[in-house]
Amino acid sequence: MVENCSWEAHATNRNKVCPGAGEALELYSRGFLTMEQISTLPPPAIVNYLFLLLCLCGLVGNGLVLWLFGFCIKRTPFSVYFLHLAGADVGYLSSKAVLSALSTGAFLGAPAAYLRAVCRLAGLCTFVAGVSLLPAVSTERCLAVLLPSWYWRRRPKRLSAVACTLLWALALLVTGTHRYFCGAPGRAGCRRMDAALGALLFLALCPLMVLPCLALVLRVECRSRRRQRSAKLTHVVLAVVAVFLVSSIYLGIDWFLFWGFHIPAPFPEYVTDLCICINSGAKPVVYFLAGRDKSQRLWEPLRVVFQRALRDGAELGEAGGGTANTVAVEMQCPPGNAA
Template identity: 75%
Template sequence: MVGNCSWEGQPADRSKMCPGPSEAPELYSRGFLTIEPISPLPPPAVMNYIFLLLCLCGLVGNGLVLWFFGFSIKRTPFSIYFLHLASADAGYLFSKAVFSILNTGGFLGTFADYIRAVCRVAGLCTFVASVGLLPAISSERCASVLFPAWYWHQRPRRLSAVVCALLWALALLVTGIHHYFCVFLDRQASGPACRHMDTFLGILLFLVFCPLMVLPCLALILHVECRARRRQRSAKLNHVVLATDSVFLVSSIYLGIDWFLFWVFQIPAPFPEYVTDLCICINSSAKPVVYFLAGRDKSQRLWEPLRVVFQRALRDGAELGEAGAGTPNTVTMEMQCTPGNAS
């Protein structure tokens, strides 16, 4: 979350919060990976309105996903993942929207600073949870495609719920430790303990979660390509998984470059903080659009209910034939299967 020095201090004491030119290279000015990021220049005022508009649109989209995946669509292993993913994205967008409202209105004082601190912690926790869910979705989808017999017959029934719970616990633990070292010990984002925690957090996000996300996607792409050569139709769920991972990888490029340059070369972030924050907001807001584009039927000229579109986006059409038979974990949607086709 962006916490700019010019937003949170009065003009009289701004010199206490903003670094001078000689001090700037020594400060870790990463806008999201620190609790109290320090930036020498404030973002344009219009960015607050852009953030607010983008967050409101993203909240509407993720709210629809939460409603349909939680109440209107039959629960499946993958709908549970996407339900938690929408919850994490909605949490981040809500925190960012509240932060933008406070900055737009110029609210100051102890209570406003407390709300900003809560938004930073909540935004970091939901961001870590959102990123952690992506490799879990990719790995489970890859397992369901490459090993269908094992997946549909021997997979633990509550595996999705357990994995989501563990990822949320990991996000809470990492955020709590990060907040402890960066606030209660150092009191400054440039302290050694906080920088070590930022290094650990960056390693977790970019060197652990990203490879676990990319490798299953590569295996899935190769499998889809082989099926395409055999003229078999791939499932829409494959497109959803690949698209959501691609959106995150593209939107996190600036954040990854900033973190890598500081971690390896101790170079301050070359990009403005609001640029990376804008990319993260786009990543959290774009997933409902991905579900809609993947689930819509191009042959239908008339408007379709969103429930049908989202339901079609989760359809893993070939799994019944791949697994050999339907199981309780199978997505039970409008598939045209006859008893004679099941082995």
């Protein structure tokens, strides 16, 4: 018998329903992003089509970011983080699109079940990687703004690449451990693993991304004399973190109520997944809005817009004598591949 069973909603009464052994396995095998729901009914069919639409739009936007940041814009310490963020978002949106397509087509059988398991595993890994990258980029940006002279002189040249590699390794380790405890029948400790995963996301990584952003707001936004110098990339970092916090609030409420007060998650799984899809697809829009020039009446190439959004971060190395220690953002796309 499973404790803290889900609630089945009816028009006249509400009965507490404890799932059987097979149902409990399916309930917990989906992992942290589901937990226990008030209603075990499947989402409406329109939700799957909405997921497909959001995922396709997000894949197009993040695919452009991968192409431009990877091949068309010369690397800077911050563009490396945005490149890996786009890769994590592409991975999550791809896995969610496949799951939605399988649900829309009502595919059954062993191949479909195996594909669902792989997509859930890949989705969890890329989600954890994306969340882990946000504290890194916000912390680096905070150091670059608050201590520019020290930061650009002491910063290791390949710090961004090394940090991203370690964070991806952390995501793989967390996902593998989660799979070990929650992926097979009779495995004990799945609930503890879900609780530890939630603590990592909301009690460790969220404060690590919020505190540097608060320091950025106090230092940059409250001093109008320095706004024009370093505002664009700072606004990008603040907006990306804000979008994540707003979109993950439902997931945080689910986790807090379930593990703090043993209350079944009040939001259906598709509501929290919908918010995460919006978060993954919104980053290219943030880059575009931050980099566009309002005085330009004609449409600008996307590589120019993204270049403008990243330029402030590259030019912060002027501390102490006006020498730019960082690499200037340059266009490397051949004329035929201009975005």
